[in-house]
Amino acid sequence: MTQNTPFLTFPENWTTGLAIVAHPDDLEYGAASAIARWTHQGKNISYLLLTKGEAGIETLSPEETVRLRVEEEIRSAAEVGVTHVEFLDYSDGVIEYGLQLRKDLARAIRRHRPETILSINYRENWGLPGTWNMADHRNTGLALLDAARDAANRWIFPELQEKEQLAPWKPRIVAFSGSPQSTHAVDVSEWIEKGVASLQHHKAYLDNLEDHPDPDFFLRSLAADAGTHFGCEYAVKFEVFTP
Numbered sequence: 001m002t003q004n005t006p007f008l009t010f011p012e013n014w015t016t017g018l019a020i021v022a023h024p025d026d027l028e029y030g031a032a033s034a035i036a037r038w039t040h041q042g043k044n045i046s047y048l049l050l051t052k053g054e055a056g057i058e059t060l061s062p063e064e065t066v067r068l069r070v071e072e073e074i075r076s077a078a079e080v081g082v083t084h085v086e087f088l089d090y091s092d093g094v095i096e097y098g099l100q101l102r103k104d105l106a107r108a109i110r111r112h113r114p115e116t117i118l119s120i121n122y123r124e125n126w127g128l129p130g131t132w133n134m135a136d137h138r139n140t141g142l143a144l145l146d147a148a149r150d151a152a153n154r155w156i157f158p159e160l161q162e163k164e165q166l167a168p169w170k171p172r173i174v175a176f177s178g179s180p181q182s183t184h185a186v187d188v189s190e191w192i193e194k195g196v197a198s199l200q201h202h203k204a205y206l207d208n209l210e211d212h213p214d215p216d217f218f219l220r221s222l223a224a225d226a227g228t229h230f231g232c233e234y235a236v237k238f239e240v241f242t243p
């Protein structure tokens with residue numbers, strides 16, 4: 001993919017981040033290299049996954065897959081300096097946009113109080129002809145943008161404050177990696193190896209995918225393309241919103 005508009009530099013004047021995605025491996029397909037850079041700077045970043053990825057391995061039962069993929073995700077997170085990983089109990093593959101999802105995400109945002117929220121591309125495609133983004137990614141991203149606003153409004157989901165003592169919180173940035181409408185980028189030339197290692201921890205998942213790309217080749221290709229447009233060797237691009 002080519003993009004003519006130069007990317008803006010991703011702001012780094014924040015200290016707390018929360019990454020919210022649908023599946024184990026979503027953050028490892030690009031964002032993890034940037035997360036490695038940011039945790040090295042001393043930023044405190046946590047992960048929240050809506051599902052445990054139980055529909056991801058065709059040859060294994062969902063119960064067995066959950067056990068493997070939760071372990072793999074925790075190792076992937078640790079590789080890039082993230083020690084806090086939470087999972088919600090949404091079902092893999094059938095996440096629906098709706099008030100329950102918005103409320104669960106608003107609750108998480110109020111609980112963690114992140115300045116920056118990170119996620120994966122929620123647009124309909126990946127910027128290439130013939131690509132179609134997964135329903136879980138589309139629905140999660142849309143709900144996340146709305147929940148970032150809900151979290152800041154005391155009159156939306158008032159029970160979060162009244163029953164759970166979760167005060168409103170307004171994140172400054174919501175950013176989606178890999179979006180075809182990316183606006184910002186971050187130099188990960190020193191961190192690409194960490195990002196690759198992070199994806200390689202998803203061994204059981206990758207080994208059971210037909211024709212999965214080599215993590216090192218795939219992530220370096222993506223990051224080199226973004227880097228070409230950003231003016232460095234390797235970069236990760238994000239679509240950034242300021243809700």
Ligand SMILES: [Zn+2]
Nearest residue numbers: 022023026137
């Ligand atoms: Zn996914």
